Amino acid sequence: MTETKPFISVALCTHNHLDRLVRTLADLASLHAPVRPWEFLVIDNGCTDGTSEMLATRDWALQGAQIRVVREDRLGLSNARNRALREARGEYLVFMDDDETPEPGWLQALEDAMIAHAPDALGGRIAVMFEDGARPPWLQDELLGFLGKLDHGEACWLTSEETPIFGGNFAFRREVFERIGDFDARLGRMGAINTGGEDTEIHRRLLAHGCRVRWVPAAVINHRIQTPKLQRHYFLDLHFRQGRWQGARKRGGGSRMPPKYLAPQMLRAFGRAIAKRLSEGADHSLRLEMNAAYFTGYVFGWVRDVA
CATH class of the missing domain: 1.20.1280 (Monooxygenase)
Known part of the structure; x- marks a missing residue:
């Protein structure tokens, strides 16, 4: 039997973060499913730590979602996201990371905004959750954005480079990439290499091409911060x-x-x-x-x- 074409594809890209991924998949069990059909796509980005074997068990499968696991051996978060662009079947493609815990209403809030406003891209609020210890005194509020924290206030259209959307909680109408191009494979995390910038770069491209970007504060994800980042x-x-x-x-x-x-x-x-x-x-x-x-x-x- 042919599966119903999904309206939303949720893509989670992961590389050698088995313990974090197990926690994220468990937390996703509390997610309120969207009204329209959806799929959950995991991009295994060259994992060598047992992640591939765990994903193959399908013990973690989410209820109500069409599930697929795809392996991308070209290392790099942008390569993994570009693979998701090729694999996703939904009208909208939502990205999340392997160290995040969405609030239960996260995906429904994104779906509501997609249906109500038909944006080219969307971004949601990201809160910071200190998972492995206390917040150090040198970690001032102005630095939390570099750990993924994002809050632009009330729902609105984002029209400035000063109000970007972040990769831990953003979504796109899939066809928009035919206009703006793929993620820049030179940017973004690449294995243990600490590089970023791919999300703000693609936000600039969205604006340069006249795309409509919607801020959805009700779509909340918690970014779990591990000890290595508290240095x-x-x-x-x-x-x-x-x-x-x-x-x-x-x-x-x-x-x-x-x-x-x-x-x-x-x-x-x-x-x-x-x-x-x-x-x-x-x-x-x-x-x-x-x-x-x-x-x-x-x-x-x-x-x-x-x-």
């Missing part, structure tokens, strides 16, 4: 790598000699970070240290990397 090095490394990519992209095929304006900018960034740390202590200086790490990576990428 200063995580934030500094993330910004260094982002700077490397930006520097290489900006240089393009030009000279590897960095432009003169970078030196004073970099020095100012380091000066502000040092001054903040000396005056207020390490618990208040990380944001400025991240700026310095970004400029360091920018120069490094300009000189060393290929765009």
Whole structure:
């Protein structure tokens, strides 16, 4: 018997996070199913930790959803998401991560917005859940966005690059990728490499192509934060790598000699970070240290990397 074509495809991309994935799949059992048919698509991104074997048991299968597991051996979150674009059959494609716990009404809220507004893309609210320990004192509120926290307030249309949607809780009309192109495979996590930026980059492309992006605050996902991310090095490394990519992209095929304006900018960034740390202590200086790490990576990428 032929299965009914789904209206929504939910894609979860995972790489070697078996323990996190087991928790996420268990939490999804509390999800309120959408009214229209839906499918749940798991992209096994080159897993070698027992994830593939666990998924093959289908003991975790969600009630009411059409279930498929697809393996993508090209490592990288963007490669996995692009594979989901090829595999999904729904009119809308919803992405989530393997370390998240949606609120029970999450998917229904997205479906309601899809039906009511027919947007090209949607984003939902992301809350931060400290799973493995207490929040460290240096983790100021201004840094929570780098752990995925996102809240743009009341429901609205998003029309600015300053109000992006994040990969832990966004959705797209599947046909929109024919207009804007796929996820940039150079961006996003790649195994243990701490790289991001693929979600804000595709948000910029959505706006540049005149796409309608809807903010759906009732669609809430909780991002579970593990101990490895509760280290200063995580934030500094993330910004260094982002700077490397930006520097290489900006240089393009030009000279590897960095432009003169970078030196004073970099020095100012380091000066502000040092001054903040000396005056207020390490618990208040990380944001400025991240700026310095970004400029360091920018120069490094300009000189060393290929765009």
